[in-house]
Amino acid sequence: MGRQPCCDKAGLKRGPWTIEEDHKLMNFILNNGIHCWRTVPKLAGLLRCGKSCRLRWINYLRPDVKRGAFTESEEDQIIQLHSRLGNRWSKIASHFPGRTDNEIKNHWNTKIKKKLKLLGLDPVTHKPIEKTDGNSSNKPDDDEERGMIPRKDDEKPEESRLDLDETNDIFNNYQMLCESFDLDSWLNQGGNTCSSSYSMEESNKSSMGETNSTIQQESVKHWVDSVDSFLSWDKLYSSDLNFP
DNA sequence: AAAACGATCAACCGCGCACAG
DNA sequence: CCTGTGCGCGGTTGATCGTTT
Numbered sequence: 001m002g003r004q005p006c007c008d009k010a011g012l013k014r015g016p017w018t019i020e021e022d023h024k025l026m027n028f029i030l031n032n033g034i035h036c037w038r039t040v041p042k043l044a045g046l047l048r049c050g051k052s053c054r055l056r057w058i059n060y061l062r063p064d065v066k067r068g069a070f071t072e073s074e075e076d077q078i079i080q081l082h083s084r085l086g087n088r089w090s091k092i093a094s095h096f097p098g099r100t101d102n103e104i105k106n107h108w109n110t111k112i113k114k115k116l117k118l119l120g121l122d123p124v125t126h127k128p129i130e131k132t133d134g135n136s137s138n139k140p141d142d143d144e145e146r147g148m149i150p151r152k153d154d155e156k157p158e159e160s161r162l163d164l165d166e167t168n169d170i171f172n173n174y175q176m177l178c179e180s181f182d183l184d185s186w187l188n189q190g191g192n193t194c195s196s197s198y199s200m201e202e203s204n205k206s207s208m209g210e211t212n213s214t215i216q217q218e219s220v221k222h223w224v225d226s227v228d229s230f231l232s233w234d235k236l237y238s239s240d241l242n243f244p
Numbered sequence: 245a246a247a248a249c250g251a252t253c254a255a256c257c258g259c260g261c262a263c264a265g
Numbered sequence: 266c267c268t269g270t271g272c273g274c275g276g277t278t279g280a281t282c283g284t285t286t
Contacts, residue, residue, distance in 0.1 A: 016254070016280085038271065054272080055255065090274060105275075106253050 013047040017056055021046055025053055026061050059100045066098030070107055076175070078104060079112060083126040 013021075028044035034057075037050035046053065059065070070078070074096065081092045089101035089108075096104065113123040122129045 014256075036271075051257095051272085052255075058273095059254075087275065101274075102254075109276095110252055 011047065012049055014052070017060075021048070022056070022061060025056060029057060029061075055102075059102050064098050065100065066096075070111075074099075075107075075112060075115075078108065079116070079126070082108065082112075 017025075024044050024046055025040070028040065032043070034040065037054045040046075040050055040053045041048045044053070048056075077095065078092060081095055085091050087105075089105045093099050093101040093104050108123075116123045116126070117129075120129050121127065
């Protein structure tokens with residue numbers, strides 16, 4: 001049976017969000033909360049599907065979303081978690097307050113994978129890539145990507161892919177390799193393209209055991225700071241943005 | 245100066261799960 | 266149970282920007 005589309009696509013806007021749309025969505029959610037994503041666009045006066053609104057909110061407009069470059073420790077943690085969890089980005093993201101699964105996934109695919117390959121580690125298995133005589137057993141890049149194909153082992157409990165000892169071994173190997181290679185200078189040759197008002201120090205705080213409320217306040221402050229650069233705040237319809 | 249190429253990331257798509265009726 | 270619905274997730278796409286030739 002054909003699955004119904006998530007929304008009636010006819011007449012719905014797609015593509016990049018405009019500032020006005022952001023304003024509408026933000027105002028609506030801040031004033032009304034989220035009860036049903038399907039109804040959000042209609043009630044907020046947006047010609048978007050609920051899914052699109054949800055994504056925009058989660059990945060961009062959410063007050064606690066942390067933007068900016070990943071710190072080295074964050075990257076290390078991502079690698080460690082990925083070796084245990086695989087491509088379960090949402091689970092990985094849950095270890096990084098304010099980071100979104102999309103952001104982590106993008107960072108993995110564009111930066112960390114290359115980093116690991118450069119170190120001679122297989123980004124899928126996290127084990128050293130075996131050099132073979134070019135026969136079919138040594139998978140080319142395309143096949144390597146196959147590792148990203150959704151596994152059917154989702155029913156396996158978390159951390160079942162590799163046991164912790166093995167994970168730590170792999171991670172230690174990775175760290176040793178990093179120490180012997182000036183990766184950062186290599187990676188930063190092109191400069192860091194992520195510009196953000198969010199400092200590295202701040203980004204570490206949230207995972208260092210600060211109280212939730214402090215983190216929230218910080219997050220909101222940073223959100224205001226960062227969003228301010230692209231949103232004209234005095235154009236917001238209402239000023240009663242009462243964050244908890 | 246401009247074309248070609250590569251990197252990045254926001255957004256979309258489709259599948260699967262959970263849950264209600 | 267079965268079916269429909271909504272949501273969340275992971276993979277992929279494509280626009281945009283920066284770099285190289």
